[in-house]
Amino acid sequence: MATDTRQRLIEAAKSRFYRDGFRNVGIDAILDDVGISKTAFYKHFASKDDLMVGVLDDVNGFLQQRFQRMVKDRGGPSASSQLRAVLEVVKEIIEDQSFHGCIFVNVAMEFPSPHDPAHQAAVRHKKAIEEFVYELAERAGSTRPADLARELCMIMEGAYVTRAVTRDAATIEIARRLAESAFERHLPARRP
Amino acid sequence: MATDTRQRLIEAAKSRFYRDGFRNVGIDAILDDVGISKTAFYKHFASKDDLMVGVLDDVNGFLQQRFQRMVKDRGGPSASSQLRAVLEVVKEIIEDQSFHGCIFVNVAMEFPSPHDPAHQAAVRHKKAIEEFVYELAERAGSTRPADLARELCMIMEGAYVTRAVTRDAATIEIARRLAESAFERHLPARRP
DNA sequence: TGCCGGGTTGACCACGAGTCAACCAGAAGA
DNA sequence: TCTTCTGGTTGACTCGTGGTCAACCCGGCA
Numbered sequence: 001m002a003t004d005t006r007q008r009l010i011e012a013a014k015s016r017f018y019r020d021g022f023r024n025v026g027i028d029a030i031l032d033d034v035g036i037s038k039t040a041f042y043k044h045f046a047s048k049d050d051l052m053v054g055v056l057d058d059v060n061g062f063l064q065q066r067f068q069r070m071v072k073d074r075g076g077p078s079a080s081s082q083l084r085a086v087l088e089v090v091k092e093i094i095e096d097q098s099f100h101g102c103i104f105v106n107v108a109m110e111f112p113s114p115h116d117p118a119h120q121a122a123v124r125h126k127k128a129i130e131e132f133v134y135e136l137a138e139r140a141g142s143t144r145p146a147d148l149a150r151e152l153c154m155i156m157e158g159a160y161v162t163r164a165v166t167r168d169a170a171t172i173e174i175a176r177r178l179a180e181s182a183f184e185r186h187l188p189a190r191r192p
Numbered sequence: 193m194a195t196d197t198r199q200r201l202i203e204a205a206k207s208r209f210y211r212d213g214f215r216n217v218g219i220d221a222i223l224d225d226v227g228i229s230k231t232a233f234y235k236h237f238a239s240k241d242d243l244m245v246g247v248l249d250d251v252n253g254f255l256q257q258r259f260q261r262m263v264k265d266r267g268g269p270s271a272s273s274q275l276r277a278v279l280e281v282v283k284e285i286i287e288d289q290s291f292h293g294c295i296f297v298n299v300a301m302e303f304p305s306p307h308d309p310a311h312q313a314a315v316r317h318k319k320a321i322e323e324f325v326y327e328l329a330e331r332a333g334s335t336r337p338a339d340l341a342r343e344l345c346m347i348m349e350g351a352y353v354t355r356a357v358t359r360d361a362a363t364i365e366i367a368r369r370l371a372e373s374a375f376e377r378h379l380p381a382r383r384p
Numbered sequence: 385t386g387c388c389g390g391g392t393t394g395a396c397c398a399c400g401a402g403t404c405a406a407c408c409a410g411a412a413g414a
Numbered sequence: 415t416c417t418t419c420t421g422g423t424t425g426a427c428t429c430g431t432g433g434t435c436a437a438c439c440c441g442g443c444a
Binding site: 019020021023026079100101104106108109110111112114122123125126127138145149150152154156157158159160161162164165166167168170171174175177178182185 | 211214215217230268292293296297298301302303304306314315318319325339342343345346347348349350351352353354356357358359360363366367369370373374377
């Protein structure tokens with residue numbers, strides 16, 4: 001099938017790129033995983049960079065779904081409790097055995113130029129997540145939804161980096177405290 | 193002179209590595225900058241990775257000095273106002289024209305293995321900064337200095353990443369709000 | 385029947401990390 | 415003064431990796 005091999009390439013590249021870093025992975029390793037020749041690969045992707053962009057778009061879709069589903073499933077009916085559930089997703093993400101930091105941030109650092117397609121894909125993802133949080137904040141009745149969204153996103157970034165670098169188990173607690181105080185400042189008081 | 197060329201190599205590598213990312217920089221470019229031959233280079237450093245570690249140690253020393261001096265110079269006599277001055281240093285760092293994220297985080301992502309000397313150098317730096325903030329928090333009379341230090345460090349990480357990815361000018365304001373609320377929770381009330 | 389998509393092989397180029405042998409000039413100690 | 419050490423030079427080399435190219439193969443389909 002047409003898109004099947006392409007998707008298998010993306011899957012194989014995803015785990016390798018994420019685990020070892022883009023530049024540390026040779027195309028040959030991915031080719032071996034999929035069991036395909038180099039020439040065949042270049043009929044699916046224009047370059048290794050292009051494959052990276054494919055991976056990022058794939059992960060972007062997956063993560064957005066994940067956030068949306070989890071927040072709805074576990075956050076209950078009120079937008080304000082859904083906002084709090086965002087931290088639960090963050091917890092799951094950073095406490096996953098194979099967590100090595102936010103792949104978009106990692107890529108944005110390996111492709112520092114803002115003109116780089118991979119860098120731009122990372123920026124797109126960050127914007128999408130902020131937009132998602134913004135809508136939750138608005139529906140939760142935040143007085144300044146934009147501020148709350150940005151604060152929460154910054155906390156998430158901080159949590160990703162801190163966990164990735166220090167492997168500190170208490171990371172999620174720290175993030176939760178920061179987030180809770182942001183909620184208190186930005187959300188209408190909870191009914192008792 | 194013995195250490196002179198070594199230092200010049202570190203300086204040249206620092207700006208290139210930081211601007212373009214470690215893997216994107218060829219050793220030859222650095223060699224050209226310094227005006228030295230490849231063989232001569234390998235008499236100063238065992239490998240390109242080794243040069244990276246040299247750069248990190250150098251930046252580590254520089255940044256620690258910078259934090260300590262600025263906080264003392266601008267933070268006034270009280271530890272609690274010095275703690276607030278940490279955010280001023282962060283502002284200066286992220287609003288620098290050539291800011292591209294925290295080099296230690298960038299490197300930790302390009303060397304994902306915790307056994308990697310470069311990765312370990314990054315971890316050392318993060319620990320040193322946290323320790324520095326911890327001491328300030330303790331002297332400022334924080335009830336839980338360790339918690340405050342970790343929260344503040346997480347905010348700093350978040351600010352670095354957010355600014356590096358989004359280039360958002362309001363980054364420092366968001367970080368400041370988060371930090372201020374952490375201070376209010378952890379520091380004894382300010383006298384009016 | 386003929387063409388096209390997706391695949392194969394194998395040879396090839398360019399570039400970057402790292403090695404090696406041989407050599408050179410100046411400073412420093414016996 | 416002779417020797418040795420230090421820091422440097424040149425040039426040729428290996429090896430891994432991204433990427434290209436030509437030629438060929440096979441199954442589905444109009």
